[in-house]
Amino acid sequence: MRATSGKAVLVALALAVTLAVAVWFGAAASQSPFPLVPHPTSNAPMRQALENADYAEHLAALQEIADGNGGNRTAGTSGYSASAEYVEEVLRDAGYAPVRQPFTFGHGRDAERIDSFNVLADTAGDGAHTIVVGAHLDSVRDGPGINDNGSGVAAVLEIARWVAASGGELRNRVRFAFWGAEEDGLEGSKQYVEQLTDDERDQTVLNLNIDMAGSPNGARFVHDGDGSEFGGRPPEGSDQIEKVFRDYFSAVELPVEATAFDGGSDYDAFQDAGIAVGGLFAGDVGMKSATEAEEQGGEAGVAHDPCYHRSCDDVDNVDLDLVAEMAAALGHATMAFAQGTPATQ
Ligand SMILES: [Zn+2]
Structure with missing residues (x-):
């Protein structure tokens, strides 16, 4: 956050030095080894369910909310609250007990404070290994945000629904997260991670993120977890996540491209x-x-989403088949890690 106490500055300095040392030695020395081996088998019933789920229903609901609240669902507005109420209702109907995690963030030069919140819903399962599967729930101020990121929200909702309906016991806990204020500087997820205790931080094995799942001229992009295409040194285990996605897409014969972790x-x-x-x-x-x-099809030389952050990012701006493909892949990865077994150290 903007206001930093002296102590926070010292902690930040210590962290910076630690990171610098880690980078100097060419390895992230402070990282513990990735504790899970992903479950290898594919889940055909889940794939079928997620490929055929009704994502349009969620998108229509979010569009209606934007239409009734000044055309957007941005943090700190009635459109955001109504979006959260919708998500909470779907989660409750599926048997979850969603909770709101409130936070406040500053905005612009006048440092006006805005109250917002994340919506979190957990499966049963051993919290010692927690998998956070998230999508941001807010839109920009300039539009309804149906592809960005109603599409990701719809995907996570349907995965949560399937997991609950399947009734199977998960080895590890899944936390479904609907982040607030992503469009205002990733505030919801940032404050979520900041508020983790050391134990909770250690229990958080991985984060799967989906943001813009149905771009109208879209492509299937998987984040470059092994750094093979965009370099960098993603945290240990990120390579295994990329591999789970790539193996899935190759099994269902859908080509993918890599995309960078660019902080977006x-x-x-x-x-x-x-x-x-x-x-x-x-x-x-x-x-x-x-x-x-x-x-992958589509038109070369044209933006993946020409309505990105514009008022035309509405229900007609979403490729529903692409949402279904992405949701099925995310569901697969969710279950691969939810049923993952402890790695032998
Ligand atoms: Zn987004």
């Missing part, structure tokens, strides 16, 4: 905390490349 979504705070990260993205203002168009 809610995985960022987890990544900074050394927690394994991964996820899916269908593209925003970036142009579709010739290779993507050849392998």
